[in-house]
Amino acid sequence: MDLFNGLVGEQMKIMEKLLYLQGELERCEEIEMQLLTLQKETELKEIQVDIQKMKEELKEIHHIFEMQTEKVIKVYQEKEIKLTSG
Template identity: 45%
Template sequence: MDRFDLAVAEQLKTMDRLLFLQSEIERCQKVERQLSEIQEAANMLRELKKDISQLKEDLRDIQLVFENQTEEAIKSYHFQESN
Protein backbone atom coordinates (compact mmCIF):
# COMPACT_ATOMS: atom_id res chain seq x y z
CA MET A 1 0.00 0.00 0.00
CA ASP A 2 1.47 3.34 -0.99
CA ARG A 3 1.58 6.44 1.18
CA PHE A 4 -1.48 7.99 -0.47
CA ASP A 5 -3.65 4.92 0.13
CA LEU A 6 -2.43 4.72 3.69
CA ALA A 7 -3.19 8.41 4.29
CA VAL A 8 -6.69 8.02 2.81
CA ALA A 9 -7.34 4.87 4.89
CA GLU A 10 -6.32 6.72 8.05
CA GLN A 11 -8.47 9.67 7.09
CA LEU A 12 -11.46 7.35 6.56
CA LYS A 13 -10.92 5.82 10.01
CA THR A 14 -10.80 9.31 11.50
CA MET A 15 -13.97 10.29 9.63
CA ASP A 16 -15.74 7.16 10.90
CA ARG A 17 -14.74 8.03 14.46
CA LEU A 18 -15.84 11.65 13.97
CA LEU A 19 -19.26 10.57 12.65
CA PHE A 20 -19.66 8.08 15.49
CA LEU A 21 -18.85 10.73 18.11
CA GLN A 22 -21.23 13.22 16.51
CA SER A 23 -24.07 10.69 16.53
CA GLU A 24 -23.29 9.77 20.15
CA ILE A 25 -23.40 13.44 21.16
CA GLU A 26 -26.76 13.85 19.41
CA ARG A 27 -28.11 10.70 21.07
CA CYS A 28 -26.95 11.85 24.52
CA GLN A 29 -28.41 15.33 24.00
CA LYS A 30 -31.74 13.78 23.01
CA VAL A 31 -31.73 11.65 26.18
CA GLU A 32 -30.76 14.73 28.20
CA ARG A 33 -33.77 16.66 26.80
CA GLN A 34 -36.08 13.73 27.57
CA LEU A 35 -34.79 13.48 31.14
CA SER A 36 -35.22 17.21 31.60
CA GLU A 37 -38.81 16.94 30.40
CA ILE A 38 -39.42 14.03 32.78
CA GLN A 39 -37.93 15.98 35.66
CA GLU A 40 -40.08 18.99 34.81
CA ALA A 41 -43.15 16.75 34.69
CA ALA A 42 -42.20 15.23 38.05
CA ASN A 43 -41.91 18.73 39.53
CA MET A 44 -45.30 19.63 38.11
CA LEU A 45 -46.77 16.42 39.54
CA ARG A 46 -45.29 17.19 42.96
CA GLU A 47 -46.83 20.69 42.88
CA LEU A 48 -50.16 19.30 41.71
CA LYS A 49 -50.23 16.77 44.55
CA LYS A 50 -49.45 19.57 47.00
CA ASP A 51 -52.31 21.64 45.56
CA ILE A 52 -54.70 18.67 45.78
CA SER A 53 -53.72 18.08 49.38
CA GLN A 54 -54.33 21.74 50.23
CA LEU A 55 -57.68 21.70 48.44
CA LYS A 56 -58.75 18.59 50.35
CA GLU A 57 -57.79 20.27 53.62
CA ASP A 58 -59.75 23.38 52.62
CA LEU A 59 -62.73 21.18 51.72
CA ARG A 60 -62.65 19.49 55.14
CA ASP A 61 -62.54 22.88 56.83
CA ILE A 62 -65.49 24.16 54.80
CA GLN A 63 -67.44 20.97 55.46
CA LEU A 64 -66.97 21.51 59.21
CA VAL A 65 -68.11 25.12 58.93
CA PHE A 66 -71.15 24.00 56.93
CA GLU A 67 -71.99 21.28 59.47
CA ASN A 68 -71.72 23.80 62.31
CA GLN A 69 -73.91 26.27 60.42
CA THR A 70 -76.47 23.51 59.80
CA GLU A 71 -76.53 22.59 63.50
CA GLU A 72 -76.89 26.25 64.42
CA ALA A 73 -79.74 26.68 61.95
CA ILE A 74 -81.52 23.61 63.37
CA LYS A 75 -81.04 24.84 66.96
CA SER A 76 -82.36 28.30 66.13
CA TYR A 77 -85.33 26.77 64.29
CA HIS A 78 -86.18 24.58 67.31
CA PHE A 79 -85.72 27.55 69.62
CA GLN A 80 -88.02 29.67 67.43
CA GLU A 81 -90.64 26.87 67.30
CA SER A 82 -90.64 26.46 71.09
CA ASN A 83 -91.28 30.19 71.68
Protein backbone atom coordinates in the same frame (compact mmCIF):
# COMPACT_ATOMS: atom_id res chain seq x y z
CA MET B 1 -1.03 3.98 -3.03
CA ASP B 2 0.17 6.41 -0.34
CA LEU B 3 -2.54 8.84 -1.43
CA PHE B 4 -5.15 6.09 -1.17
CA ASN B 5 -3.95 5.06 2.30
CA GLY B 6 -3.92 8.70 3.39
CA LEU B 7 -7.51 9.20 2.18
CA VAL B 8 -8.67 6.00 3.86
CA GLY B 9 -6.93 7.08 7.07
CA GLU B 10 -8.72 10.45 6.93
CA GLN B 11 -12.04 8.70 6.33
CA MET B 12 -11.41 6.49 9.36
CA LYS B 13 -10.72 9.57 11.50
CA ILE B 14 -13.88 11.24 10.22
CA MET B 15 -15.85 8.03 10.85
CA GLU B 16 -14.52 7.91 14.44
CA LYS B 17 -15.63 11.52 14.96
CA LEU B 18 -18.99 10.73 13.40
CA LEU B 19 -19.53 7.72 15.67
CA TYR B 20 -18.37 9.70 18.70
CA LEU B 21 -20.74 12.57 17.91
CA GLN B 22 -23.63 10.19 17.29
CA GLY B 23 -22.97 8.56 20.66
CA GLU B 24 -22.77 11.94 22.37
CA LEU B 25 -25.95 13.09 20.67
CA GLU B 26 -27.81 9.98 21.86
CA ARG B 27 -26.45 10.47 25.38
CA CYS B 28 -27.53 14.13 25.38
CA GLU B 29 -30.98 13.22 24.07
CA GLU B 30 -31.36 10.69 26.89
CA ILE B 31 -30.37 13.37 29.39
CA GLU B 32 -32.86 15.72 27.76
CA MET B 33 -35.63 13.14 28.16
CA GLN B 34 -34.66 12.59 31.81
CA LEU B 35 -34.75 16.33 32.43
CA LEU B 36 -38.15 16.60 30.77
CA THR B 37 -39.37 13.75 32.95
CA LEU B 38 -37.98 15.44 36.04
CA GLN B 39 -39.67 18.68 35.03
CA LYS B 40 -42.95 16.83 34.66
CA GLU B 41 -42.39 15.22 38.05
CA THR B 42 -41.80 18.68 39.50
CA GLU B 43 -45.03 19.88 37.91
CA LEU B 44 -46.77 16.79 39.27
CA LYS B 45 -45.48 17.54 42.76
CA GLU B 46 -46.70 21.13 42.46
CA ILE B 47 -50.14 19.91 41.40
CA GLN B 48 -50.19 17.40 44.25
CA VAL B 49 -49.39 20.20 46.71
CA ASP B 50 -52.23 22.28 45.23
CA ILE B 51 -54.59 19.30 45.49
CA GLN B 52 -53.65 18.75 49.13
CA LYS B 53 -54.25 22.43 49.93
CA MET B 54 -57.64 22.29 48.22
CA LYS B 55 -58.57 19.14 50.15
CA GLU B 56 -57.66 20.82 53.43
CA GLU B 57 -59.63 23.93 52.49
CA LEU B 58 -62.59 21.79 51.44
CA LYS B 59 -62.46 19.93 54.75
CA GLU B 60 -62.42 23.22 56.65
CA ILE B 61 -65.33 24.60 54.62
CA HIS B 62 -67.25 21.36 55.14
CA HIS B 63 -66.73 21.65 58.89
CA ILE B 64 -67.94 25.27 58.86
CA PHE B 65 -70.98 24.25 56.82
CA GLU B 66 -71.84 21.51 59.32
CA MET B 67 -71.55 23.96 62.21
CA GLN B 68 -73.78 26.47 60.40
CA THR B 69 -76.30 23.75 59.62
CA GLU B 70 -76.43 22.71 63.28
CA LYS B 71 -76.91 26.35 64.27
CA VAL B 72 -79.72 26.81 61.74
CA ILE B 73 -81.44 23.66 63.02
CA LYS B 74 -81.06 24.80 66.63
CA VAL B 75 -82.47 28.28 65.89
CA TYR B 76 -85.35 26.73 63.95
CA GLN B 77 -86.14 24.32 66.77
CA GLU B 78 -86.05 27.12 69.36
CA LYS B 79 -88.37 29.20 67.16
CA GLU B 80 -90.77 26.24 66.78
CA ILE B 81 -90.79 25.68 70.55
CA LYS B 82 -91.64 29.35 71.14
CA LEU B 83 -94.44 29.24 68.54
CA THR B 84 -95.97 26.06 69.92
CA SER B 85 -95.56 27.14 73.54
CA GLY B 86 -96.84 30.63 73.19
